[in-house]
Amino acid sequence: MASITLDKLGKVYAGNVRAVTDVNIDIKDGEMIVLVGPSGCGKSTLLRMVAGLETITEGTLKIGDRVVNHLEPAERDIAMVFQNYALYPHMTVYNNLAYGLKNRRFAKSEIDRRVKEAAEMLQIGQFLDRKPRQLSGGQRQRVAMGRALVREPAAFLFDEPLSNLDAKLRVQMRVEIRQLQKRLGTTSLYVTHDQLEALTMADRLVVLNGGRIEQIGTPMELYSRPETVFVAGFIGSPAMNMLPSDYLRGLVAAEALAHVPAKADLIGIRPEDLALGPAQEGALALSGRLLLLEPAGAESHLHLSFEGMADTITVRLPHVPDVAEGAMLNFSVPRDKLHPFDRESGKRLA
């Protein structure tokens, strides 16, 4: 168990292609950090740099107190779970788990103890004699986890471990991985492109875009106070609505927007912050035509077009309203639920 320090980490590939730029993260002992971002944002590269599978071209990486920039993956005291599991197809589950320990010359009895323990923990005890191809996707995922567990490493690295599973299993494994990680208290770095996975699993979340960190924070910090337009759009589903402030200023009484900095030309509103009905005192009043109503069981998504605005606006209600498509609907937004941004820099203002 150890902290991990990423200090000004950067990766430049041959041919001067930049993948990662100036990444600073202090991962505390036992913390679960999730790296999230769209594909090509450098999150996997960053994880592989920590693992030692990619060389580090800039900055320093520390695991515990050791600088590990030039150490082999095996010397870094980390264990990794791969997206496609990367189980050794010709070995039994037992040998898959034991292989890393055998290479480290652990005593046979110790290997046996650890493998049995991990198998118990992951409920794969009855599969120990099987080959990976005789297992289902979820069971393979557990074996991949087990291979990381038996090593009792300083840190777990997860590279989109759930993306090959079906939706139901993904939720189940998500919970299990998180519980396991909390119980063991092992420092973890987890890469995903799924913002929901990121929100639910992370102690702290790192949003990456174009090889740079957009924002670091707890899931709720990022959700309630996104620092950039990118984070605002990436975290939360349906995505945050972005309205030009000129449009809003033309619509409503000035005092409703008085607290918004004059420079802000983009106002973000979360879909669930629009409440159906006439505006309360001091709230922002909006109205639009209902294009499409998507009932989703416990909640519903409304797609609206506002007069004079090209983009549609999405509203999320905690129930399915009794309204017809094509109707004009009124909404109210509390003043403190507005997220002001500067369009040019993409940064949050106030």
Place this chain on the structure above:
Amino acid sequence: MVENNRWGNFFAHLVLILGVAIVIFPVYVAIIASTHPPGTFIRGVMPLLPGPNALENYKTVITDGRSRAGTPPIGGMLWNSFVMAMAITIGKLSISLLSAFAIVYFRFPFRIFFFWIIFLTLMLPVEVRIVPTFQVVADLGMLNSFAGLSIPLIASATATFLFRQFFMTVPEELMEAARVDGAGPMKFFKDILLPLSITNIASLFVIMFIYGWNQYLWPLLITTDPEYYTIVMGIQRMVTGGDSEPLWHLVMATVVLAALPPILVILFMQRLFVKGLTETEK
């Protein structure tokens, strides 16, 4: 889809049986010929039924050979052929596995260049480079030795190329997982790549063994000592050696015995081959 048609079935089987018959016939004739007494063939008519001399003929080739024509007993030649074929096969497999491993998994200068150089040698079969190769082997003093028989035939672009193609289909994550698990390059090669290649190795083993076993021109050139004669060139010596008529009954007995080891290798490897097919999967 092929329909399950009575006449179609009949016709298909007819074609298959004819094909098999055409292939089998020479083999059948060889086996029959090896059972007849010496005089049978001088009349120029090939018998199609077994003769009475089977045991005697085989006993002669195994124990005496054809000493007057300078052909030793067959056992030694079979052994020589076996040693040469095994040396070539194992040599080819190890060298091509290692070079394919190097080309696929290591980044070194001129990697692609070396790959193409290896690939280019495909265009140069033994016969084309036989004179310079002979010179080299003679200068190294390897005439009349097993080293001389096998080493020049060991380099194999075909096998290297096949293993390269196979290694490229092995997911890269396996190598990465092995690295994280503390396996160095050779350990990864031994523990993971080799077991995964077992099917390929088995089928190449069969092909290479037969290739080595059937070598004719090269052993003929570099061996003058009967102690190193291989069975295939021995057959040739039996036919042309000596002043008398070729003793076809003995030649055919030798041919039949010479064909046995490759067949045994195929039978044995096929079991491994099928086992490999059913037990490994990526």
